[in-house]
Amino acid sequence: MFDNFKSNMRIVLRTWSGKIGIALLLIQVILALYAVAAYYPDGMKLYEQGKQSYYPFRYPSTVPPCWVVSDKFPTETLTLESLKENYQVMDTIPEDLKIVAPDVYDLLNTQFTPILQMGMYKIAYVSYDGTINLTSQALPSDVRLLLTLRVPSDLQANGTVIVSSGWMYIERPDGLIAKIFYAGQLYSQGQQNITNIIPIYGSVTKQVVDGNVTYQALPETLYNYKNSRWIGTTMDDTLKTLYSDLGLPVRNETRFDPRVIFATSENGTMVGLPGTYKVHVAMYAIVLSDFADKLQDSIGIEHYELKLMGNCYGFFGTDVYSRPIGLGLLLGLPYAFLLGFTVTFISTFIGAIYGTLAGYWKDIKGEILMRIADVMLSLPFLPILIAISYAFGTITLKSLAIIMIALSWAGPVIVVRSMALQISEQLYIEAAKAVGVPTRKIVFKHIFPQIYPYTMAIAVLAIPGIIVAEASLALLGFGDPAAPTWGKMLQLAYNVKAVTTGWWWMYIFPGLALVIFSATFLLIGRAIEPIVAPKLQR
Amino acid sequence: MDVRWLAVKLINFLIVLVIVTFIVAAIFAGPLTDRQKQAIRQEMQQLVVGQLRQPGGQQYKEYIINQYVKYLKENNLPINNETLEQEALRWWIDKLTMEEIHNRGLDKPWYVVASRYTKMMLTFQPVNSSATLETRGFFWYKQGDKNAYHIILERVPFSVLLFTTSSALTLLIAIPLALYAARRPGGLLDNTIVSWSVFSVSMPWWWLAMVFIYFFTQKYHIFPKVTENIDPHDIGNLLSKAALPVITVTVLSVGDTAYRMRNILLDVFNEDFVMVARAKGLPETVVLRKHVLRAAAPPIVTIVLFAIVLSVFAGAIITELIFEWPGLGKLYWDAITANDVAVLTVLTYVTTLLYLVTRLILDILYTLLDPRIKRA
């Protein structure tokens, strides 16, 4: 059998489709093995779960691949390590908040101070003055404040709520001053350190004081996060004014674009304003606990940094959760192999044995088997798959595989049956029957071995259909919540309307990965098919 | 045509239809019954609340409380006077709900319930949408109709327009391509067809739809933006909206269709009778039309047309969603997002029915085309 395999392999490699297919398969197998070795299981879990905290610290969000960006801005970190010891634990609201967001300051003072005085809150506060240098017109895609808090051990068990906020006061080289308010919320879930990205939320107000124009964030962001809703997406007239003041075309985008902090216009397009920016950064964290007053020193800011995120990432870009698309492609590969192979090979194997029996039994038994297979073939695959997924609610990859097998095993039955019919009419089968060889032995020793190479080709050719079906289900929202499949990447792209927002890298690359993966098996299958195809009589 | 042969086919079709419908019913039996139970509970709640508000409501309330107290005593349960009234009401509504569920036979084993749904589907009993879906006022239906069949039927013309147009275009393009490629196997066109078929089979149709939308409506404004505001009475609007979906589906299905046809034609071209036809001095066009295509017609019907039908059922659902094209496929999405079990059930049933009917028609067509198949 192995010699057979070797000679078949040689024939497969002689065709161009076989050559390309085998080459692609080898590359993908190696990548999949690497993905499993390097990322299973923690890396894969992290990919699904770390989208709110792990990836945003490290990668810019929704940036295109670097090869399409001519003016690259590398991700730049201003680690403010020197201030680690500089934080203070306070009982009052920091005064400089008054300058940036007086409304917030008032609100905190009126609503939080009473509770603060009851000792249920502690505020950890840190501030920093420094400069940022922009050397070219490349713009960062985002400006992020990262904050790592040390949580007291006795608080770790009880889901302590930690509210963190920050603000930035930036004097641009052209004299404009931008005041930006950040808001964030953290939940400690038993970890010792929690790191949070503090995103920019809110729109900006414009103030003209003594001829100096300043922009500042609106305090309504705070109201929003109090309702634990992250809003700050209203594009109001002030923001439009900011754009027009900077000479930028006013867009109907609703999201505050942090790039404007460093932007100026050149012929109506947004470009960076090179020069030195003076920054004042402040951050605080409010810890809510019943015994916050007993925790004097143990709350602390471990680390914080100001990060200017790059405007491109790697070869594939990043998604809206800052996850590198390339990583997603890599992690999806083992799942594609797993699902594709399990489903097609098991279902084809079942179908092959079933069809062999249906061909071998020429009496009513065979007829009944064919009727059942006929019913199975009358079920439209995807609609029924959707129906079952809907009835199940969420579905894991394992149960999806089982359902797919249950729906697709009948595929090869008809071809296999006609092959088995022909083989079982051969003299040696008749002879075997005549000398009383048991059915099981005839079927498995004589008939099935002649059929199975062909069914393997059928299985290989069926892999694309399975992978595409998984992606389709994922797009409808029936994907396995724990498995990072390409289908789910496409779903994310669809959900954030990547087509209309122009984030093409979010769906082009996963789709291409899927196409290449599927094409690999189609090419190999088509190269194998003529070798193993039975010479069926007409 | 032989009447008996047709009768056997039809009977077989009906048997398969009943079984397949039962399978669909069994899949949805759970969620459908749950939804109905919820609805019954709401109904009972409204009923009780309504009765309490009417004159004599006070007596009714006392009656309920008395019943509840009796029930508690019988079962030796503690009586909590503070919440007695609320508990009693909830208990009463639960009791009525259970009784109603029993009366409607929803507490029977799943196969009994599924059989009932099967009967309802096979007889096309009107079913109302179980969520917020309703007709949108296309064609002959008024807006706001909640009948699931009407909701589905008003979407059918959209799917038919999209997929029959693109199937017809596909055949129109694929036949000459396949003929040309089969006559020069290994040539440039042939290799292009083979490669394109590999790609079009490997990709989710809706993915290319996304790419095309990006290219043709975002990057280059060749086609109108994809929006759901479609007015079927404005033919110009309808056709301009249909253009990109039709092109996408055609581009996708043409590769594989041409490839499969080419394989069939390649076999037929090697048949002796084609050489005979040439030797007879028939012009090449006559040879192609009368001998090659006609002899290839039966397998083309089974393999190629069936492949197109299959791909429509597989690819259409989500392609329509991406294009916001209000056909049956888009309705799948609408029903799923609205969590509308009733519409989804009927939709699955109708899709399956359409699929079965198409299979039957192709089967009959094949037998008509190939004299070698005995019609018995």
Added chain:
Amino acid sequence: MSTVLEVDNLRTYFFTLRGVVRAVDGVSLRLNRGETLGIVGESGCGKSTLAWSLMKLVPPPGRIVSGTIKIDGIDITKMSEAEVRRKIRWRKISMIFQGAMNALNPVYKVGDQIIEPLMYHMGMEREQALSKAEQLVEAVGLPPEILERYPHELSGGQKQRIVIAMAIAMEPDIIIADEPTTALDVVVQAQILNLMKRLHREKNISIILITHDLGVVTELSEKIAVMYAGKIVEFGSAEEIFEKPLHPYTQALIRAVPRLKGDIHKLEYIPGTPPDLRKPPQGCRFHPRCPKRFEPCDKEDPPLQEVEKNHWVACWLHVKR
């Protein structure tokens, strides 16, 4: 007797990706009106390609490279495709096909296939053509009802008769019969051969019989050409070839046929395999398998020479210097 077919130095090559296959390499033939010629040779020696070349219907990637084919004195290699189609095919030269089973289109009734050339070439109406077809099937010994049948409803012998009826429909000058009796059982074979003999006699049609079966050739042919590796190695009357074969290949071929009469000798076979026509051996193409090879055989190709009256042979043993 007038010459009806004259082939001169015909070369038909197949241009495949793996090299040029010289399937017919310098064949010359002459056929008189009403004569039967048998072309014999192993499978793969270029017989069928020769037949296709005579109709100018070589399937791609093959094509006629050089040489002339004159039918009634007109060179068809110079004619345009449309002209060949209208004037030559089926009118002048028709064909009975190898494996008649597949020569009929399964989706058309037998009658439709017979009347096709009649309607196309002679402009007959359908009714007229059908009545002519009735005569034709009667001529091959079949009932006229058969015209309403589909090919799959007929037996092998019936199909072969239909194919013959089709071939004589236009009363051509030449019929090429390419393995007309293979895949038929012996009794039917005999019937078909008798039918062909009768038709030949009655209609005075020239027949070119292509076969690997020497028995069939002796039944029907007056002249025989022996082909080996794309070339004619011996050509002469049937008696000459059988009684006095000159070429070692012909001799071996005849010895390889079992006989009922005469000495019972051990059946012989020809050692080795036919050459790869992409790279035929230098010199005489038979020399690697030839028991009598000597000096010049592997150097130079022997010319086809008339060694006796109407008996031509291409072998260094018989070359007159």
